[in-house]
Amino acid sequence: MRPQPLICVTDVEVSSRWYQRLLGLKSGHGGRQYEQLIKDGRLVMQLHNFEVEHHHGRIGNHDDKPYGNGVLLWFEVDDFDAAMERAAEMGIEIVLPRHRNPPDDPNGGPNHWECWMRDPDGYTVVVASPYGTADGNWRPGSDLFS
Numbered sequence: 001m002r003p004q005p006l007i008c009v010t011d012v013e014v015s016s017r018w019y020q021r022l023l024g025l026k027s028g029h030g031g032r033q034y035e036q037l038i039k040d041g042r043l044v045m046q047l048h049n050f051e052v053e054h055h056h057g058r059i060g061n062h063d064d065k066p067y068g069n070g071v072l073l074w075f076e077v078d079d080f081d082a083a084m085e086r087a088a089e090m091g092i093e094i095v096l097p098r099h100r101n102p103p104d105d106p107n108g109g110p111n112h113w114e115c116w117m118r119d120p121d122g123y124t125v126v127v128a129s130p131y132g133t134a135d136g137n138w139r140p141g142s143d144l145f146s
Helices: 012-023 080-090
Strands: 006-009 034-039 042-049 072-076 094-101 112-118 124-128
Touching (some): 006 012, 012 034, 012 124, 080 124
Parallel strands (some): 072 124
Antiparallel strands (some): 094 112, 112 124
16 A cells, blocks of 8 residues: 545645655656646645645635645655755745654654755645664665565
């Protein structure tokens, strides 16, 4: 099973460029109404315009804010430090700066880095390094849970 989250956004093209730049994704569809964002040939997420009904009717109501209340869009990335540099270059609003999870127990929890931020519509996006990476011993391709 692979999650394929779809979120409603006010401007699909703006959000697409934002996620592509931050996470290194590529457009798999493109357009003002709907977008598929791809990494390594796999669908990562979908963007849908609030105003577009297609065959299914409206998915969300752009007047109901905050968007994604109670939902975190969580992305594990192999290039966490580079993603943080891109976030800084993009001037992204940071909700919770880079921190270790858990903050004070070197032997428990995921032992990874996280940063919580806001996307162009105000959704909370978490960028996280893979589990076990906060101690500095992890390298890409050395998945601790494979």
